[in-house]
Amino acid sequence: MIEARGLVKKYGALEAVAGIDLEVHAGEIFGFLGPNGAGKSTTISMLCTLLTPTAGVARVAGIDVMHDPSAVRQRIGLVFQDPSLDDQLTARENLEFHAFVYSVPSPDRRRRIDEMLEMMQLSDRASSQVKTFSGGMKRRLEIARGMLHQPQILFLDEPTLGLDPQTRKSIWTHLNELRTKKGVTIFMTTHYMDEAEYCNRIAIIDHGKIVALGTPDELKAMVGGDVVTITSADPEGAAQEITKLLGVTPSRDDGALRMEVADGKAFVPRLVRELTAPVDTVSLRRPSLDDVFLKLTGRAIREEEVSARDRNRAMASRWMGRRR
Amino acid sequence: MSVETATKPVITAEAQAAPVDTRTASLRAIYIIWYRDLLRYWRDRWRLVASLAQPLLFLIVFGSGLSSSLGGAFGRGTGISYIQFMYPGIIGMSILFSAIFGAMSIVWDREFGFLKEVLVAPIDRWAVAIGKALGGTTQAMIQGLILLVLAPFVGVKLNILTVIELIPLAAVLAFGLASFGVALASMMKSLQGFQVVMNFLMMPMFFLSGALFPLTNLPGWMTVLTRIDPASYGIDPIRRVVLANSGLPGVNSLGLTIGGQVLPIPLEAGIMLAFGAVLLGVAVVMFQRRD
Numbered sequence: 319m320i321e322a323r324g325l326v327k328k329y330g331a332l333e334a335v336a337g338i339d340l341e342v343h344a345g346e347i348f349g350f351l352g353p354n355g356a357g358k359s360t361t362i363s364m365l366c367t368l369l370t371p372t373a374g375v376a377r378v379a380g381i382d383v384m385h386d387p388s389a390v391r392q393r394i395g396l397v398f399q400d401p402s403l404d405d406q407l408t409a410r411e412n413l414e415f416h417a418f419v420y421s422v423p424s425p426d427r428r429r430r431i432d433e434m435l436e437m438m439q440l441s442d443r444a445s446s447q448v449k450t451f452s453g454g455m456k457r458r459l460e461i462a463r464g465m466l467h468q469p470q471i472l473f474l475d476e477p478t479l480g481l482d483p484q485t486r487k488s489i490w491t492h493l494n495e496l497r498t499k500k501g502v503t504i505f506m507t508t509h510y511m512d513e514a515e516y517c518n519r520i521a522i523i524d525h526g527k528i529v530a531l532g533t534p535d536e537l538k539a540m541v542g543g544d545v546v547t548i549t550s551a552d553p554e555g556a557a558q559e560i561t562k563l564l565g566v567t568p569s570r571d572d573g574a575l576r577m578e579v580a581d582g583k584a585f586v587p588r589l590v591r592e593l594t595a596p597v598d599t600v601s602l603r604r605p606s607l608d609d610v611f612l613k614l615t616g617r618a619i620r621e622e623e624v625s626a627r628d629r630n631r632a633m634a635s636r637w638m639g640r641r642r
Numbered sequence: 643m644s645v646e647t648a649t650k651p652v653i654t655a656e657a658q659a660a661p662v663d664t665r666t667a668s669l670r671a672i673y674i675i676w677y678r679d680l681l682r683y684w685r686d687r688w689r690l691v692a693s694l695a696q697p698l699l700f701l702i703v704f705g706s707g708l709s710s711s712l713g714g715a716f717g718r719g720t721g722i723s724y725i726q727f728m729y730p731g732i733i734g735m736s737i738l739f740s741a742i743f744g745a746m747s748i749v750w751d752r753e754f755g756f757l758k759e760v761l762v763a764p765i766d767r768w769a770v771a772i773g774k775a776l777g778g779t780t781q782a783m784i785q786g787l788i789l790l791v792l793a794p795f796v797g798v799k800l801n802i803l804t805v806i807e808l809i810p811l812a813a814v815l816a817f818g819l820a821s822f823g824v825a826l827a828s829m830m831k832s833l834q835g836f837q838v839v840m841n842f843l844m845m846p847m848f849f850l851s852g853a854l855f856p857l858t859n860l861p862g863w864m865t866v867l868t869r870i871d872p873a874s875y876g877i878d879p880i881r882r883v884v885l886a887n888s889g890l891p892g893v894n895s896l897g898l899t900i901g902g903q904v905l906p907i908p909l910e911a912g913i914m915l916a917f918g919a920v921l922l923g924v925a926v927v928m929f930q931r932r933d
Contacts, residue, residue, distance in 0.1 A: 368762060402759045418670055419667065419671045463759075
């Protein structure tokens with residue numbers, strides 16, 4: 319469905335995307351995961367023909383994005399990171415506008431609009447102006463809109479950004495339903511690690527490069543075994559002891575010591591028995607995608623940085639909304 | 643596990659299906675972009691009311707005030723009072739502002755994201771520029787023609803001929819300025835430049851257009867500027883039609899002249915139309931640049 323080879327985007331000296339190769343298969347949900355500024359949006363924009371690549375080739379739905387952007391756009395649906403609805407119009411009017419510019423044949427127009435409203439559970443609000451919608455409803459309407467012209471691939475750039483966890487979950491339910499009922503391939507970016515679990519395959523991107531690609535389980539297998547985290551009143555001493563006595567080098571993570579071990583269940587009793595430094599808490603868990611990311615890039619995706627941005631965004635839109 | 647690099651190209655059968663003619667799609671897009679603008683215009687009743695308030699303020703306060711201080715000095719024996727003179731100018735003013743504002747709503751669309759939805763559609767960019775220009779034109783025409791209801795209050799007699807002649811003239815003025823608005827909007831990336839456009843382009847354009855005073859016996863520099871102002875060529879014919887049909891033929895001596903010659907109305911309309919066409923061309927070129 320999507321095929322990219324050596325995709326590069328440069329802005330002057332800055333290399334936003336530094337050579338990306340990937341292949342997305344028909345009918346899968348493919349997640350593009352990475353921190354802000356990693357090159358996710360730039361890559362998605364190139365695949366959607368919104369940006370011209372500096373180098374490399376990309377074929378989307380079998381069509382070269384450089385060669386025939388219009389044909390690509392006819393075959394893909396887009397949900398942008400920032401809202402792009404006309405909030406003075408009703409939900410139905412927004413969909414009608416889209417159906418018109420995407421040449422949905424008039425006999426099908428009404429039927430498809432009704433069907434998508436139904437699927438996204440917006441039928442009862444079809445005639446309300448979008449300005450009365452919640453963030454989650456707007457997102458659902460944008461997804462409905464992106465699907466109206468029956469695209470083969472739906473691209474979503476951070477579709478759940480700034481939504482509360484419950485709404486995020488419902489968006490995922492809808493996306494899964496779309497994939498099963500409509501057979502659409504879904505390509506999405508996110509920086510929420512927990513969401514990446516819903517994807518069939520994930521590419522982790524950092525500094526404009528793909529650092530890992532596989533199913534969530536495959537990626538987690540990259541972290542050797544289990545993750546053990548301890549807190550101690552004397553982290554320095556504890557770290558030294560662990561390295562010396564247990565042969566594992568822990569990493570410091572916000573005052574806690576974190577280590578990856580093959581067999582966590584056997585490791586924890588040994589740790590408690592042999593350590594003389596005071597141990598306050600011990601935790602043992604299966605690796606998450608956060609651990610994968612940490613291992614690959616040496617840092618965590620900081621949620622607080624993300625939420626600060628969300629707050630700004632929400633504030634900005636409130637302020638703008640009032641001026642409209 | 644390493645980064646997966648597959649080599650098999652993916653080409654599906656559906657990829658060849660459903661070819662859509664971009665040109666037909668673009669024509670449809672012009673219609674729906676225009677339609678959306680009218681829908682929004684209709685829905686935003688407050689804007690409708692607010693946009694009538696300004697012309698009324700001008701006519702009642704400014705017009706009455708200046709009339710009393712001018713006394714009978716205005717009109718040089720044409721029998722035209724200042725308010726009668728100003729009234730068609732206010733219709734022109736209303737068209738001028740609503741055409742430019744209407745077309746410049748593109749900047750708002752950009753700011754609030756909707757423009758993206760339009761720009762990524764599989765249509766040609768010229769359709770966006772033309773759709774917006776026509777949307778602005780229609781809104782401005784409605785806005786200008788609504789003011790005809792005030793005619794009896796300023797002593798101007800309307801007849802059906804006036805209205806029939808006025809519609810194409812209002813359309814031409816509205817089109818010229820809406821195209822101007824789209825061209826401006828295509829060069830602006832945010833709302834920040836809006837104030838500048840307002841103060842340094844729209845207000846001078848309005849003041850120099852002959853909406854408020856006759857463009858005769860002006861200082862030389864001003865005469866030149868008023869003749870450069872494209873709005874002059876749109877407002878003058880509106881005034882001549884409205885007042886001449888109201889039994890005030892003396893209006894021609896207060897009209898726009900070049901080298902002492904009164905310009906024929908079709909020529910004025912032609913100048914306005916050409917101005918609009920050129921600027922729409924500029925807008926189309928600006929829009930076609932991919933950003």
